[in-house]
Amino acid sequence: MPVLVDDGNAYWGTIAILVYLARKHGETWLPLDAAGEAEVTQWLSFAQNEIFYGLGRARSMRALRWHGYGTLDEAHAIARIALRVHEGRLADHDWLALDRLTIADVACYSYTIFAPEGGISLKPYPAVRAWLARIGELPWYLPPPVYDGAGGPLIE
Numbered sequence: 001m002p003v004l005v006d007d008g009n010a011y012w013g014t015i016a017i018l019v020y021l022a023r024k025h026g027e028t029w030l031p032l033d034a035a036g037e038a039e040v041t042q043w044l045s046f047a048q049n050e051i052f053y054g055l056g057r058a059r060s061m062r063a064l065r066w067h068g069y070g071t072l073d074e075a076h077a078i079a080r081i082a083l084r085v086h087e088g089r090l091a092d093h094d095w096l097a098l099d100r101l102t103i104a105d106v107a108c109y110s111y112t113i114f115a116p117e118g119g120i121s122l123k124p125y126p127a128v129r130a131w132l133a134r135i136g137e138l139p140w141y142l143p144p145p146v147y148d149g150a151g152g153p154l155i156e
Contacts, residue, residue: 014110015044018103029103039097043104046085047111054079055111058118072119079120083128086112090127094134101138109135113144 003010004017011020022030030040058075060068086108089096096104113132115122122129135141 014107015048018044018107022103028100029106031098031102036098040102040104043096043102044107046082047104047107050078050082050085051108051111054082055115055118055120058120059111059114060118062119063114063117075118076120079115079118083112083115083120083122083125087125087127090131094131096131101135105131105135 001012002014002017003012004020005011006020006024011017019030031037054075054077057068057070058072058079061072061075086096093099095101096108109132112122112128122132136143
């Protein structure tokens with residue numbers, strides 16, 4: 001469980017931390033208008049449901065050896081559904097919400113980039129791979145560690 005301590009206050013949970021940071025640093029990451037906020041938060045929900053229960057659980061089971069509930073096959077089935085939705089959105093949009101980088105992209109990226117660690121190939125999802133590459137080209141981007149221990153790329 002991630003925790004952020006800022007100004008003596010502790011905030012836990014990925015989405016709570018992202019919303020806190022977005023609000024603290026202006027409305028670029030999470031807009032204040034109802035429609036814009038709804039567009040971003042629906043992708044935050046997607047990250048915590050389909051993406052997490054598919055890609056996140058598959059990685060936990062396969063790479064991290066944690067088997068809390070369900071099977072790897074079930075996680076892979078959910079991941080395929082999630083990646084089809086993800087691919088559908090990114091096929092004609094550079095970003096998940098509002099046609100710009102938001103916390104929706106941050107929330108979904110953190111699970112998607114590690115999909116290969118869960119035994120999930122990203123080869124069938126060219127728009128998802130292009131989106132991952134766009135994020136990787138951001139000037140402040142720090143790459144995650146490689147998953148295979150041999151220096152191979154995460155994006156297949």
